[in-house]
Amino acid sequence: MAAGNYAETEFGDFHRRLMILRVGLLLVVALLGLRLWHLQVREGPYYRDLSENNRTRQVLLEPARGLIYDRHGVLLANNVPSFSLYVTLEEVKDRELLIGRLTELLGLDPALIRKKLTAKGGKLLPRKVKDRMTLRDAVLIESHRLELPGVMVQVESQRNYPGGVIAAHLLGYVGEVSAEQLEKPEFAGLHQGSVVGQYGVEKSFDRHVRGQAGQKNVEVDAHGNEKQEVVIEQPQAGNDLYLTIDVRLQKVAEDLLGPEYGAIVALDPTNGDILAMASRPGFDPNVLSRELTPKQWVEIVQDEGRPLNNRASQGQYPPGSTFKVPMAIAALETKTMAPSSTVSCTGGYQFGNRLYHDWKASGHGAVALHDALVHSCDVYFYTVGQRMGIDTMAEYGKEFGLGQSTGVELPSERTGIMPSTAWKEKAKNAPWLPGETISAAIGQGYVTVTPLQMASLIGTVANNGVNYRPRLVRAVMDRTIGNLQELPAVPRGKVKAKPETFRLVKEALAEVVTKGTATRAKSSLVTIGGKTGTAQVAALRTGPEENIPKKFRDHAWFVAFAPVESPKIAVAVLAEHMGHGGAAAAPLAKELIETYIKLTSPAPAVTADDSTAKPARRAPEPL
Amino acid sequence: MIDRLTEARGFDNFDLRYVGLILAILGLGVLSIHSVTHDQQGGIAPYYLKQLIWIGLGAAAFLVMWVWDYHSLARLAYPAYALVLLMLLFVLFEGRASKGAQRWIALGPFTFQPSEFAKLVLILVLAHYYSKAPRVGWLQRVILPGLLMLPGLLLILKQPDLGSGLSFVAVYAAMLLMVGVRSQALGVMLLFSVMLFPFAWEGVWGSLHDYQRQRIMAFVNPDYDPGGKGYHALQSKIAIGSGELTGKGLFGGTQSQLKFLPEGHTDFVFAVFAEEWGFLGVLVLLVLFVALIWLSLEIASKAKDQLGALLAVGIVSMLCFCVVVNIGMTAGMFPIVGIPLPLVSYGGSATIMTMASLGLLLNVKRRRLSLFY
Numbered sequence: 001m002a003a004g005n006y007a008e009t010e011f012g013d014f015h016r017r018l019m020i021l022r023v024g025l026l027l028v029v030a031l032l033g034l035r036l037w038h039l040q041v042r043e044g045p046y047y048r049d050l051s052e053n054n055r056t057r058q059v060l061l062e063p064a065r066g067l068i069y070d071r072h073g074v075l076l077a078n079n080v081p082s083f084s085l086y087v088t089l090e091e092v093k094d095r096e097l098l099i100g101r102l103t104e105l106l107g108l109d110p111a112l113i114r115k116k117l118t119a120k121g122g123k124l125l126p127r128k129v130k131d132r133m134t135l136r137d138a139v140l141i142e143s144h145r146l147e148l149p150g151v152m153v154q155v156e157s158q159r160n161y162p163g164g165v166i167a168a169h170l171l172g173y174v175g176e177v178s179a180e181q182l183e184k185p186e187f188a189g190l191h192q193g194s195v196v197g198q199y200g201v202e203k204s205f206d207r208h209v210r211g212q213a214g215q216k217n218v219e220v221d222a223h224g225n226e227k228q229e230v231v232i233e234q235p236q237a238g239n240d241l242y243l244t245i246d247v248r249l250q251k252v253a254e255d256l257l258g259p260e261y262g263a264i265v266a267l268d269p270t271n272g273d274i275l276a277m278a279s280r281p282g283f284d285p286n287v288l289s290r291e292l293t294p295k296q297w298v299e300i301v302q303d304e305g306r307p308l309n310n311r312a313s314q315g316q317y318p319p320g321s322t323f324k325v326p327m328a329i330a331a332l333e334t335k336t337m338a339p340s341s342t343v344s345c346t347g348g349y350q351f352g353n354r355l356y357h358d359w360k361a362s363g364h365g366a367v368a369l370h371d372a373l374v375h376s377c378d379v380y381f382y383t384v385g386q387r388m389g390i391d392t393m394a395e396y397g398k399e400f401g402l403g404q405s406t407g408v409e410l411p412s413e414r415t416g417i418m419p420s421t422a423w424k425e426k427a428k429n430a431p432w433l434p435g436e437t438i439s440a441a442i443g444q445g446y447v448t449v450t451p452l453q454m455a456s457l458i459g460t461v462a463n464n465g466v467n468y469r470p471r472l473v474r475a476v477m478d479r480t481i482g483n484l485q486e487l488p489a490v491p492r493g494k495v496k497a498k499p500e501t502f503r504l505v506k507e508a509l510a511e512v513v514t515k516g517t518a519t520r521a522k523s524s525l526v527t528i529g530g531k532t533g534t535a536q537v538a539a540l541r542t543g544p545e546e547n548i549p550k551k552f553r554d555h556a557w558f559v560a561f562a563p564v565e566s567p568k569i570a571v572a573v574l575a576e577h578m579g580h581g582g583a584a585a586a587p588l589a590k591e592l593i594e595t596y597i598k599l600t601s602p603a604p605a606v607t608a609d610d611s612t613a614k615p616a617r618r619a620p621e622p623l
Numbered sequence: 624m625i626d627r628l629t630e631a632r633g634f635d636n637f638d639l640r641y642v643g644l645i646l647a648i649l650g651l652g653v654l655s656i657h658s659v660t661h662d663q664q665g666g667i668a669p670y671y672l673k674q675l676i677w678i679g680l681g682a683a684a685f686l687v688m689w690v691w692d693y694h695s696l697a698r699l700a701y702p703a704y705a706l707v708l709l710m711l712l713f714v715l716f717e718g719r720a721s722k723g724a725q726r727w728i729a730l731g732p733f734t735f736q737p738s739e740f741a742k743l744v745l746i747l748v749l750a751h752y753y754s755k756a757p758r759v760g761w762l763q764r765v766i767l768p769g770l771l772m773l774p775g776l777l778l779i780l781k782q783p784d785l786g787s788g789l790s791f792v793a794v795y796a797a798m799l800l801m802v803g804v805r806s807q808a809l810g811v812m813l814l815f816s817v818m819l820f821p822f823a824w825e826g827v828w829g830s831l832h833d834y835q836r837q838r839i840m841a842f843v844n845p846d847y848d849p850g851g852k853g854y855h856a857l858q859s860k861i862a863i864g865s866g867e868l869t870g871k872g873l874f875g876g877t878q879s880q881l882k883f884l885p886e887g888h889t890d891f892v893f894a895v896f897a898e899e900w901g902f903l904g905v906l907v908l909l910v911l912f913v914a915l916i917w918l919s920l921e922i923a924s925k926a927k928d929q930l931g932a933l934l935a936v937g938i939v940s941m942l943c944f945c946v947v948v949n950i951g952m953t954a955g956m957f958p959i960v961g962i963p964l965p966l967v968s969y970g971g972s973a974t975i976m977t978m979a980s981l982g983l984l985l986n987v988k989r990r991r992l993s994l995f996y
Binding site: 013014015017018020021022025026028029032033035036037039040041043044045046047048050051052054055093219 | 898906
């Protein structure tokens, strides 16, 4: 047949060629085998690891943050369920597409999502992209789940402050741990998305309240569907805090300030418990504990009232005449003045070529220490200061805790300044000028204090020199073992002054209220001792108070304690730009003290209900 | 002579081994398909059952091609090619699209992939062309068959179906090699290809779809972005590698069971198999394939005439190409081009056509001693 012949001639090489094909085939298959051996045997364990990671997702179980109560067990901070959106990068095929979809569905800021997705952290660990989602958004995401691989919605607990703005500066707020924070040792063990206290007690007691995250290893398929849970490590709830404040008093304090800027601190001089600490303007920690847009942040930070500033512990003001209280004690103790020695006040004090005015232009006449305090005679204290010298004044100021932190458990407490020659040398690189001593003697010039320091100071005086560190937390409840641990009061030492000195000064302070500069603080309910102060804001004062723009008006001070016989409460009131302490600040202190006396007297008023929050759990016994 | 002739018309040991190999590979395929799809809906029936149906239809095709004399079949080559071109044109305008490519013709509840049919027809066309007359000179031997192939190739690339297109070229090259090309001509061709490559690259790269380019880029560096383009390749490598020596066992392949590996029952079925059966299982499968190909080459070398030999070579080279490229791509050696693993991957058109071509192979063998007919 023709075909056969054809094969003989033209096709002769066929078998040799076929041989090439066979050899080639064997070579290629050997190559494939080698490759598979390399993948499966040599690198097998590596890929086995990868496949294990592929199917198990580490799901962190966020711990419930500890609750915060006031001293009587009224709930101040708790947790409510909320929806959070998580993205696991490993499962995301097209990142930009996802960002686009999320922007579209939830109206989020694409730059913000991108930032979260590109932040440090593994591809396998889900990262939080949005919290406090509305139910509507959560349902929307769930219904688009199949189009959004790697996206999941989780129910989480969200910090909630039932009282809203009440005690905001004290409680603080929570927020996601920042990248910078994660680098620090105190945030070890946390991860991107962990919620930590960012301000107030939430921050300073974060380690107690935070709890410990648990972990769930979930076997999931490529769509993120959970197939089964592999390992569970239960999260540990944080500890509960019992604060020293009485929320009823706190509310009164805040309402007293109303729309004005300022601070009120009330504490128990016998143990340092802070009963109320108000700062105005305030903020809603519920808003700040949420994810804020950059715009919201700018608004809050640039607010002229600086609402995030806790004026009680961070506001530094000249103490004005309230500084005469430690000055009086120093004068007696150093024997600069005997109780009966008098100074003639003619309304001014000549030093060098400058005349230092008394607030009362007509002068007080011949005054001894008692009347000098009662009527707040400046000339008397100019004289005392001049005789004593700045360094002795500083020594006594420091005895009362001025120029140093009180040690209260709040972040960023400021110390104020108690100047001395050494201080000025160091801070201003200039010698102390004699005239500056005279300004300092009435709490002007370089001297600055915080309202908290002044409350502590007047409390120390009321307590005859025994000083306790102001504190905000009286007990910690360990959630895991249910053990309530009472924290002891922390003594800060005793001011070295004779009891007689305290008696004389307190007598005078009581008369300040009954007949002196603070008669508006006079109460029919309780004896109150106190001292007014007017902190000068602008050095030059022309014309009557009303003509001065508000921001240049003086700050009004009043520090007080009550009852005079056995003090239970010490109060410092600072009202910014409100003028005279006697007129603006003293009535507030009186109101607060009366409230406290009513609350603590054994009369039925104790059970006065509080509309802000229902007591969720009672502390065993009020301290 | 007559005795030997009758003997050759029946099944001998050789045929049984051949059929046994095919059945063994098909069995492993069905097992892997079942393993990866056992918890998902495959439409009207589970995937493994549908695959069994395809195998049944494939067996029928196998028998038809085995019985039908390949000489008379070869005479139908050009009309069949015309039909294929028509179908490809139809697909181009009316076809069913899936995953960015338009490859299917809907037939009631089923879809039919003409490019699979085209592969077998191309083999027939080329074998017919070379065996009909002595094709001398490079014009007749190289250029004309190349031009013959071109319309089909272009239509398939247009779908786009890079895998089928490449297998067209592979079959053409294998046939050319078997027919014999002067080393000089081969050298000139190589030189031309190298010189034309930059221009051809422009044309080819420009004509590729985005997903094809991405696959090729991902091949260059699959670890570049595991969430994105290299995902498929990386997941496939993880699946294969994590099988280690002995595998994770049937239904134990976490990569495929948990759907990290897409298309586990079709193009990536080898990765599923490798994950569940390990390197040892892979060796068995490779040995089965090598044995099948070896026996097929045996048939080619003992073919009675040039037509039979070329048919056999075409079919073997197609089989070889698909096996090597598929395993190579799942193992991360080649870019992902979308070629199923013959006899193992799920798919009606591919399974039926592969079995039909193997039937044709056996047809060639069956007639190797029948000198008169």
